[in-house]
Amino acid sequence: MKVGIDLIHFATSDYFLGLDTFASQKNIDVEKFTIGIGQEKMSIAPPDEDVVTLAAKAAKAILDQVDPQKITAVLFATESGVDQSKSAGAFLHGLLNLPKRCRVIELKHACYAGAAALQMATALVKSNVKEKILVIAADIAKYDVDSSGEATQGCGAVAMLVKDSPRILALESGSGYYTDDVMDFWRPNHRETALVDGKYSTMVYLNSLKHAWTHFNEETGRTFQDIDYFCYHIPFTKMAEKAHKTLIKKTKSEVSDAQFEEQLSYGQSYNRIVGNSYSASLFIGFCSLLDFAKQNLVNKRVSFFSYGSGCVAEFFSGVIQPEYQSVLMTASHQQQILQRQALSYAEYLNFYHGSDLSQENCILPEHNRGSFRLAAIEEHKRIYIAR
Numbered sequence: 001m002k003v004g005i006d007l008i009h010f011a012t013s014d015y016f017l018g019l020d021t022f023a024s025q026k027n028i029d030v031e032k033f034t035i036g037i038g039q040e041k042m043s044i045a046p047p048d049e050d051v052v053t054l055a056a057k058a059a060k061a062i063l064d065q066v067d068p069q070k071i072t073a074v075l076f077a078t079e080s081g082v083d084q085s086k087s088a089g090a091f092l093h094g095l096l097n098l099p100k101r102c103r104v105i106e107l108k109h110a111c112y113a114g115a116a117a118l119q120m121a122t123a124l125v126k127s128n129v130k131e132k133i134l135v136i137a138a139d140i141a142k143y144d145v146d147s148s149g150e151a152t153q154g155c156g157a158v159a160m161l162v163k164d165s166p167r168i169l170a171l172e173s174g175s176g177y178y179t180d181d182v183m184d185f186w187r188p189n190h191r192e193t194a195l196v197d198g199k200y201s202t203m204v205y206l207n208s209l210k211h212a213w214t215h216f217n218e219e220t221g222r223t224f225q226d227i228d229y230f231c232y233h234i235p236f237t238k239m240a241e242k243a244h245k246t247l248i249k250k251t252k253s254e255v256s257d258a259q260f261e262e263q264l265s266y267g268q269s270y271n272r273i274v275g276n277s278y279s280a281s282l283f284i285g286f287c288s289l290l291d292f293a294k295q296n297l298v299n300k301r302v303s304f305f306s307y308g309s310g311c312v313a314e315f316f317s318g319v320i321q322p323e324y325q326s327v328l329m330t331a332s333h334q335q336q337i338l339q340r341q342a343l344s345y346a347e348y349l350n351f352y353h354g355s356d357l358s359q360e361n362c363i364l365p366e367h368n369r370g371s372f373r374l375a376a377i378e379e380h381k382r383i384y385i386a387r
């Protein structure tokens with residue numbers, strides 16, 4: 001039985017900060033960002049946008065096409081949780097009017113949890129073909145102002161419908177994984193922003209890739225040459241290029257510049273202008289490959305490398321299905337990107353410092369133009385509205 005991604009759609013916020021604006025504010029050469037880390041813009045969430053509203057926006061386009069009453073589970077991957085106890089998935093379940101006969105849970109391990117949710121959903125469907133699972137990966141990447149991470153912020157959510165006979169990607173069995181207890185990136189409970197040892201995290205990412213690849217290769221027998229397109233976790237697009245070079249070296253493969261470009265570049269276009277979206281970024285990269293590839297991808301094998309600081313990594317693969325082009329939501333992705341509004345640095349700071357959500361009651365100013373927004377906090381309860 002084939003199991004995998006039947007539909008995929010991503011959402012981001014209505015606003016962005018250009019790295020040109022950022023560079024001139026900080027008096028830094030813009031090429032450090034456009035060339036050095038390979039980023040042009042970062043999506044910025046206003047205070048009335050969070051992972052629940054981003055996820056709702058991403059999932060709505062899927063639920064417009066399938067009967068929401070048939071969804072049997074929501075696996076919500078995020079490291080930007082909105083509550084220490086109640087899962088973001090439960091808020092989403094309410095906003096989208098999903099059926100009561102449904103399981104909902106939030107999964108966390110830095111940027112890795114989206115891949116974990118996808119693998120778990122696949123296993124659930126394999127054990128019961130009736131399962132139709134909504135997998136969400138949603139995050140808001142936020143670092144301290146004036147820290148080295150500030151240029152690598154962003155936000156986004158990906159929704160995937162995982163079922164049997166998938167129309168986009170059939171996941172292949174066997175994967176390679178790797179875990180090591182390291183402190184390259186972390187966010188203690190009392191902090192809104194992440195702490196990161198940036199250079200170290202890059203090193204651990206690449207080391208984890210080598211280990212996960214070796215395991216993948218041993219488990220599946222698949223080689224570098226068996227893979228047509230490579231999707232990597234993309235905190236910034238230059239990281240994916242470093243990863244691909246590392247894998248080429250590790251596998252002693254011969255790859256021309258044109259092949260390198262073909263294997264990697266389609267999967268980076270959205271990430272270059274959305275910024276980091278932690279758990280969602282690998283799958284926004286996959287949307288980018290699907291939407292921008294010039295060749296027909298049917299029967300092509302795509303690999304996925306997920307890396308979550310701290311750290312857990314996994315390398316797995318899937319095969320693109322014959323009907324994929326007829327179910328892509330490219331127009332919706334591109335429309336959202338085009339409709340984003342540019343922020344000045346001062347406007348970005350205004351959103352950044354936002355509203356104090358630790359108050360017992362507050363009403364949030366209306367900036368989020370999407371179908372779902374966080375409207376208020378009442379007696380410490382988050383009040384979302386759909387419109």
Ligand code: COA
Pocket residue numbers: 029031032033035036037148149150151152196197198199201202205235236239307309
């Ligand atoms: N023109 C072109 N390239 C330039 C440049 C310029 N004017 N100025 C600098 N660069 C290059 C540097 O050579 C470097 O390239 P390299 O990585 O290939 O050596 C790159 O731009 C970044 O410059 P650097 O001085 O290392 O930047 P930084 O100290 O600000 O740190 C990150 C960059 C990515 C480590 C930092 O933004 C960060 O910590 N981000 C968050 C953590 C993260 O995303 N980790 C990834 C693993 S999950």
